[in-house]
């Protein structure tokens with residue numbers, strides 16, 4: 283638990299108790315902060331006495347912890363100045379975040395603590411404290427009082443140590459149900475109130491008895507008085523015991539329900555002049571008093587005791603003619619009935635409100651837990667996170683993002699998007715946000731923040747079903763390492779391919795020389811094998827070329843040498859180079875050219891040759907014998923479109939998304955065991971897009987595939 287101890291101490295007594303409580307709580311593993319409340323001006327005993335009596339208020343120096351909301355518990359210490367000492371009372375009124383807070387209350391006194399309880403001052407102190415705290419939405423869950431003057435009862439004594447331990451045990455135990463807590467607390471407070479009334483009554487009656495006996499105006503004889511006093515004191519003492527032990531609290535109201543009617547009944551037996559009617563009204567008053575407990579059963583119980591007492595009175599009262607049971611008893615029963623009815627209603631409302639409080643508390647706890655969880659996730663997330671609210675103000679930045687931007691939370695929190703974008707560190711956000719709006723719902727972009735830091739930035743809108751748009755989350759994923767590895771891989775491929783290309787070319791030319799009989803006569807049988815080896819070597823060279831192209835694309839070194847050309851004249855030679863294969867497969871091949879001359883395009887001819895070659899080769903390779911392949915050319919003002927349509931095996935629908943990725947090969951094509959590296963279309967797409975063109979396709983399995991690409995017309 284995170285605990286705050288706030289106290290005022292004039293002569294140091296409360297300070298020592300605060301220290302002992304701190305030690306005990308820290309020993310239990312809690313984190314404890316201390317706030318020493320200081321008055322704006324310290325006063326002498328009489329100075330304070332005067333202020334307390336006449337001004338009733340005092341100012342304090344601003345507390346260093348002004349908001350206590352982050353604490354699970356606040357322990358409040360005060361010297362016992364009959365009511366809550368003035369600096370602490372002021373502190374309680376001033377400090378923020380007391381709502382829903384549990385409070386432990388400790389006080390010191392000059393006298394013995396038990397005497398303080400019994401001569402009422404602690405009850406008043408406790409009542410005053412709980413009134414102020416309740417007003418601020420907090421609740422006292424434990425109280426302790428120690429003497430700062432008598433060693434026998436101070437914080438170092440056995441008594442003191444036990445009291446501090448009990449206090450600390452209690453404050454660290456969470457309240458399970460606010461309803462039960464408040465029901466018990468209210469009962470304790472009501473009993474406490476009656477105890478105070480009892481003690482005042484006993485004290486005054488005793489003084490009255492002494493004065494009346496001195497002045498010879500005695501109404502009751504001493505034995506009569508002592509008889510009543512013993513009954514009164516017995517009730518008072520029982521209530522005190524209940525309060526001390528806090529175990530029989532429930533029976534307290536029944537005890538009062540017996541003792542008060544009996545006292546009231548016995549008194550007129552001795553006071554012959556007391557008339558009947560005031561006694562009946564007295565009984566009603568007792569019902570009202572009992573109704574403070576909000577328990578209709580206690581009112582009915584008191585009513586039953588009252589009727590019995592009344593019966594006793596009627597038969598023993600010397601002036602029984604003033605009592606009229608036929609009128610009095612119905613009146614009493616009616617009074618009891620009405621008051622118990624009202625009490626029942628009160629009880630129902632009270633319990634409902636307490637149940638509602640329980641629900642609110644549970645919901646609040648759940649919400650707080652959720653908030654804590656979310657905060658923990660955000661704080662410990664490996665990616666950097668920026669959270670913007672619906673007004674596009676930055677409301678949270680986690681430590682990882684602080685590290686990326688080399689900034690501190692408090693410097694940026696609360697800033698709006700335009701304010702952030704104006705600083706160089708957050709300029710990149712401008713790419714995501716224009717004219718008070720996020721550009722796209724979900725957006726990803728790579729960002730080179732520093733020399734050795736590449737981030738993948740994504741924006742995600744935060745939307746809740748009920749509340750609508752809550753804000754936007756910006757996720758900053760560090761991809762520096764992935765980028766480095768990717769680069770190393772590409773470099774490795776490029777290096778290996780370069781190394782392989784030389785020897786393979788050597789083999790090619792040697793084989794060619796053998797095949798052309800330049801190195802002596804080769805038998806037809808030998809030529810057959812040499813021819814196969816030559817073809818295999820050609821395939822290897824094609825693969826190496828593909829790999830080199832891919833590596834260059836990825837390294838960003840795929841240089842384009844643009845020249846102005848006629849696209850139509852580039853297609854024909856590629857068709858011619860496939861002529862033999864077309865013939866072998868008996869394909870119906872058609873090249874549709876527009877009649878009018880097409881505008882020129884500016885392209886890297888070598889690369890566009892590769893594109894046409896790739897598309898034509900695929901069409902011829904994957905179209906079964908006897909079927910058609912059509913190449914067409916369409917011209918526009920802005921662009922020229924080339925279409926290669928086949929009636930071949932097609933690409934399965936579920937694989938169509940991956941057609942342009944590296945090493946893609948259709949599942950049906952793989953079954954055919956035809957050749958192919960799976961790199962051609964990746965290269966093709968990169969070449970077309972590097973020329974400012976577009977490439978797309980339609981395909982249906984077993985019906986065929988049509989590829990289209992466009993190239994912009996030279997301006």
Ligand SMILES: Cc1cc2nc3c(=O)[nH]c(=O)nc-3n(C[C@H](O)[C@H](O)[C@H](O)COP(=O)(O)O)c2cc1C
Pocket residue numbers: 290291292293294295296297326327328330331334360361362363364390391392393398403429430431
């Ligand atoms: C203005 C004033 C009024 C006091 N009134 C009472 C009182 O009514 N009852 C009591 O027990 N002590 C009273 N005291 C004494 C202190 O409450 C008591 O000695 C306390 O333990 C001192 O705590 P401290 O040493 O932390 O200042 C009063 C002290 C002052 C300054």
